[in-house]
Amino acid sequence: MRVITFFIVGLTVHVVFFLSIFDIYFTSPLVHGMTPQSTQMNPPASRLVLVVADGLRADSLFTLLPNGSSRTPRVIEENGTWGVSHTRVPTESRPGHVALIAGFYEDVSAVAKGWKENPVEFDSVFNESRHTWCWGSPDILPMFAKGASGDHVYTHTYPAVEEDFASTDASRLDSWVFTQVKVFFILFEHILLMDKNIFFLHLLGIDTNGHAHRPMSEEYLNNIGLVDKGIAELVPVMEEFFGHDGRTAYVFTSDHGMTNWGSHGAGHPSETLTPLVVWGAGVNVAQRVTEPQSYEDHFLQEWKLEHIRRVDVNQADIAPLMASLVGVPIPVNSVGVLPILYLNNSGQFKAESMYTNAIQVLEQFKIKMMQKKETTLSFFFTPFQYLTESKQAEITHKARILIQLEKYNEAISLCQSLISLSLEGLLYYHTYDRFFLGCSVVLGFVGWTSYVILVILKTHRSSRTVAKLCMCVAVMITAFLLIQRSPVTYYIYCLLPVPVWFVNLKQVLLFGCGIMVLMWFVELITSLCCPQVVSFFNRAVLTVGLGVLSLWPILTGLFTKAKVAMLLVAVCACVPTFTHSSLQQKRGLPLLNQIISWSTLGSSILVPLLSSSRLFHRLLSIFLSLTSTYLLLSTGSEALFPPVLSWLMFAWINIEQEALLAQGVSGRLELSTIDFSANIDISKIRQLKLDDIRRSYFFVFFIITAFFGTGNIASINSFDPASVYCFLTVFNPFIMGGLMMWKVIIPFIIVMCTFESIQVATQLSSRSLFLIVLVISDVMALHFFFMVQDYGSWLDIGTSISHYVIVMSMTIFLMLLSVVTHILTSKRLTLCASPKMHFP
Template sequence: MLLFFILGLLVHFVFFGSIFDIYFTSPLVHGMTPQFTPLPPPAKRLVLFVADGLRADALYEFDENGNPRAPFIRNIIMHEGSWGISHTRVPTESRPGHVALIAGFYEDVSAVAKGWKENPVGFDSLINESKYTWSWGSPDILTMFAKGIDTNGHAHRPTSREYKDNIKIVDDGIKEIVSMLEHFYGNDGKTAFIFTSDHGMTDWGFHGAGHPSETLTPFVTWGAGIKYPQKVSVQKFDDAFLKEWKLENWKRQDIHQGILPIDYLNNTDLFRAESMFTNAMQILEQFKVKMTQKKEAILPFFFTPFKLLSESKQLNILRKARSYIKQRKYDEAVSLCKELIHLALKGLSYYHTYDRFFLGVNVVLGFVGWTSYASLLIIKSHSNLTRGVSKEVKKPSHLLACSFIALGVLVAFFLLIQDCPWTYYIYCLLPIPIWYAVLREFGVIQDFVLFVLTFPPSQLVAYLFIFTLGIEVLVLSFFYRYTLTAGLVAFACWPFITQLRTQAKSISLSWIFFSLLLAVFPLMPVVGRKPDIFLVMGAGLLVLLLSLCVVTSLLKRKDHFINEELLLHLVQMLSIVLSMYVVYTTHDSLLKKQGLPVFNQIISWITLASSFVLPLLSPTRLFERLFSILLSSMSAYLLLSTGYEALFPLVLSCLMFVWIQVEQETLRQPSVSYKQKVTSLQFTCSPDITQFRQLYLDDVRRAFFLVFFLVTAFFGTGNIASINSFDLASVYCFLTVFSPFMMGALMMWKILIPFVLVMCAFEAVQLTTQLSSKRLFLMVLIISDIMALHFFFLVKDDGSWLDIGTSISHYVIVMSMTIVLVFLNGLAHLLTTKKLELCGKPKSHLI
């Protein structure tokens, strides 16, 4: 089993790393012939103002008194220059935004594996094409572009008075700098000015994803070579913002990166056409270099050129464009250059993704082979599915081994003569030993097929349909959270097709009620929700009410250790009360701009630390330990909640406890009543492995339930695939000074709490059903690998960076699900089985 786990880990690392060779290699090309516009530029110098984290609407809107927030910029728009919206792309972070601003292209996708801070990539830009470049700002700006309005927005949010007053300060600063520069250069009219932003910010103080408030940034330009304001009666961009900003009569010109925005240029038609011709030549040069590189790396009879832009077509377009310029048909020349740019960009993408299909096929072969091998291992060693069927192990023939060796040598030779990267050898050779291992188990395959054929065709089709539908629901839930609601509704209907509705009517009703109640959460909004402290208070009151019921039941017991348990429950109830107090008073203090009270901060950290220890003081009886874990988790979760999500762990835990009861009922022995069985259960550090049983077909359902509940914990109240789904206000009981690492750690613990509750419940399920966690993980591995195969095809390297980053996050989540399960299982095992003794000696509990 250990060897299998190590091999599985290695295989999954390879499969994970493959997406960076297939989807995320650098598209940057070097070695092009420089291209220049033959006409003199209208400006001698460029001044670029970048307001970090400034939203377009925040700059252009009026304040509550009807005055412009940025009067100097407003005056520029109406009397001196041109304006519009700059459409940025995700990640809406500082470094990618500045790359786009100074280099004219979007962030190198290969940098997605390196982070967005300081990872220099060699590319051409305004800076290294300029004779001199000066940069002013705080030390953080010059190194990582991290301060200004941006930090103000994180701390106070873009709708705050502080953020909006900051805009006026920026506006005054720009006015002062412009006046100074014009005076220094004697008002020679040779300076061009651009004011914009690298990214925006959401109402809740985040950026990094694709919300319009993050991707729509202001763009105002004036000075040498820039058109003066143009009045219009009809705008190309018709939206409500124009009237709100009172700019509906001033021509708005939006820009994207990469292509020269010639509509901004105040120059001759000849200059505009020549500039666009140079822009087209620059991109065409990249296309030529990319094609040459790919052609030299591939055997001639395997090379397929990009047919839409042959050499003859390139020459024909360039000849026509140059002819139009000579004939003064400038609009026709510009149109033809734009067509050439479009084709060259498509050709660049074609050659950049040339090997994608070949590599993808090999990775899919490896995926399918590995999943098949893991399935055969379960069938062979951990199940009774082939009981009664012959299991004679036949030694693999030498012919099979020799055939696979020959195939490996052939593949390696093919890669060698094409001078492929070393990673290609791994992706292409790995499927060979995997499929050899699969075909070695031909006898098991044969036996399993014979076993499957014993099922009636209709029943077999029904099983396959339900399993496939379940997998698809899990996959869709990563994109559409409400599919979890559909799944939970289906769970609620499950007792009606089993014996549970007659065998355990009250348990069935509880299962239906809590499944439907939990189904509400995925329908709630993920981002942009406003804080609702009363819901947090309500969640705390419900936990206290539940605790009172438990305390009442404890008082009815007559064992010798009632005082110890009662005291622990009272301490945990006090912790809940303190959490509610801290949340309420902190929210009130922040509304009054009085900051985070020190007392509240101390209580918050103590509560968080104690939540790890208090459960270990409770008895290891199933109900008492699980309830103690819930109380401690809720005390910490309340401090990290801002609204309805505070109710989520409580409802989830109720459903988990019902699940334990349901699974006990499915395996109940006729001679033992349920009540007797539940009171006799205790978590133990060293379970008796002789009690573990082989896997049954029903265990596939249990594994699926576990995966489904974990995915529900992922997306029940938020989307952990996007950092943009979280509200910074959720950590304000612990700290209010912006600290990405500390805030990230607190948010991560908030995410993990529902997972821990699910895994602790499953510890009880394993205990009641005598199910080995190792065997369970094999089934979870298969389910997660099938999901991973889906997400492998859904990985994106184009479109918005939100789509790209989310697709990678989904793939990473399912690829690492089994590893995370091992970690969570260990944590749950610690929380459920370990017992701390305050008196220093162990005690035996009386039942």
């Protein structure tokens, strides 16, 4: 009963620690209650056409063709302005479109809550328009239609089944969009002639071809040509429909790029550099330049476009640009800054537009400050010093005076400064409680880790004095949070350290301070010298560790102990080859291959439970079943990882047995004679030794190896969609994500089953051994918690946060997976009743 209670408490504590990172770093930046801001002057455009080529890299559009000709749209050379739109992580379709259309960078928690729908309310240029018509993917368009107030956003989507990576030509998705738009304009509707209308074309073909064939493929590049041709044919149709009134603005861009291996999600330049081409009403024509233009990517010379002015923007800047062109209010949650160089209008219009942009961002700052001030005690509240109420009034008044005096450039510069200060203030109040919550989480971490160590040392006593003290502290914390009207999660983070420190103080009273100092010294040395931590930054550390371990089994003679005819493994090794060959020949996914794949996946758990519970036989059954599934989910040399890892795990078990023999431990059993089902809890018989710490340390090392064995699975863009082509090719993010997750879990199960085997083979206390693993993992998690940063590049910020999330997820995951692996190794299913048989 105590073990179950400890497991539940430990799981709860780690879940709380895991969730704390979302309240500290991943809270929504959105505030509500602002008044929409718009420029009172007449806009240059009556309507706007937004074309988003999903998954289009900037260099794929602007790089010269092998024959020296250019794929660059001619509008860049004549009557438009171009540049590179810089996206932010995660480089996925949903957050990319939110940044384009709503002007803010969606927080990770919102992305996790919903994909096709809005988990939080936010404003967008579609919502502010008079009418918006959208054509394209059913995965993107519905989120903006549902989020709009009223019924003025209309969507036209093709069936989701059309998004098939195995299709002969995914560019037909884009052809469908262009055809539907042309038909739409043939069927005349009077509301099209109204102003403030937006037409949105979402083109998914390039992204689909990139996933299926890679960005350097003929299919991907030809799809770009099809999009270019489609736009060239569509523009005259629209211009003729509107009587060539010159009141249509066009914006062409992409939500994200794509890596060379056909994925996206991280912060590589191939994913974050997307093209932006704007032309039409109110847009500056191409500007010739003679002086060299300097950009960090150094692409201008390669693209042969150094003679035309390039104007780069942040992706969120496109939303205020579109709002300014068509004359609708800037989305109230937008953090974008109007790119003035794209506008072709009077100085007054530019200054008024920038002033509107500044007031719109400032309104967010005011609401954020008011909310934080209302939930903080007055003597604890520290306002943002660089933008006090008097400073706000001074800057806005001065900007208005400058506009009235027709000093437009000075007004624009002052408004840009106000936007910069407002954005800094938004960040300040958004992270206002971060230090307070961080200290509470660290105290909880330290307390929990100390408690686990003391549990290992088996010291348990109670103290009424300590209980009363901790109760007083808990009451004071609760009262403080009640006065500040803090969220419920704040109570959990701040009160959790109280019970864990209560238990620790009881132990200190009995055990003395000396052992506590020694304990923290050991933790400090472990955190500083932990190669597992280093492996997150340098994978070569894992190679060195595995290289050293690989020398051990050479002397054990283990190679002659496992000979199987592995027919299923051989079949599963051939299926991916035949599948990918069929897809390359445009023949689709063979039905037989699909049946074999799903059947193998379904039986991978069932087959081991039907095998003998003897250690060697059960492990071999588990490893072969999981390896077969992994082969079906592999695309190359990564298929070698599970069999090599399995061989290494057998070697580890054998080595641990040899270590016991070398220490003079008698009664050593052969692997083939040990029975999992006979495993009993021997925690009171077998005491921990120094070697047990080494075994726990090796286990954590192998878990990290399983995690990074076939790439950085912590990054979305490391996944290749081709991994699931043996199972399905029609785009389905949830089934595909589930299959990829199972692929990730397989190496973990192999290591966990091995750890279970070592506990049985070496007669260890499973509970005490797992506690050592828990301490090592928690020390790593605390290490990464201190390394979390909210400055620098978005890639650095995301990486620092993901490391903490990975380790915390791993700890929780291992606690749950230990139950699963225990069932997988020790339980056995019988298909029918049969007399008992006695094995010799």
